[in-house]
Amino acid sequence: MLVMMQIFGKPPFTERLMIDPGIFDRWHGSSLSVIGFSQDSFYTPEGQLATYKHLTGDPSGRGYFFIDASDAVHGMYYSNPAALINLGNVFH
Numbered sequence: 666m667l668v669m670m671q672i673f674g675k676p677p678f679t680e681r682l683m684i685d686p687g688i689f690d691r692w693h694g695s696s697l698s699v700i701g702f703s704q705d706s707f708y709t710p711e712g713q714l715a716t717y718k719h720l721t722g723d724p725s726g727r728g729y730f731f732i733d734a735s736d737a738v739h740g741m742y743y744s745n746p747a748a749l750i751n752l753g754n755v756f757h
Contacts, residue, residue, distance in 0.1 A: 687722030697721050698728040700749070702737040 689697035697720055701713040708716075710731055717729040736745050 684720065686719050689720045690722045696728070698730065701729065701731040702739060702741055703731070703733040704735065704737050705739045707739050 687693075689695045697717070699713055699717040701708070701710040703710065705713075714726055714729050714731075718724060718726060721728060732741070732748070734748070736748070738744060742749065
């Protein structure tokens with residue numbers, strides 16, 4: 666449970682647990698997509714992509730999506746959800 670809370674950025678904010686590479690590998694029957702936001706003040710796009718690659722074992726980054734816009738912030742899911750609707754069509 667604590668691992669899932671950390672992945673989603675929920676408190677408590679304690680030291681990071683070590684998460685095995687490829688835990689969300691598609692061969693494990695799971696799927697993970699990550700959206701990076703150009704104006705995110707908490708995470709860099711490079712860090713988000715690296716996290717995606719580590720968790721999925723996918724070096725291609727095909728499940729990583731980057732939004733480059735003036736309102737592409739960490740809370741865009743809440744501040745402008747309509748902008749994410751078309752992007753949602755690519756998730757399977």
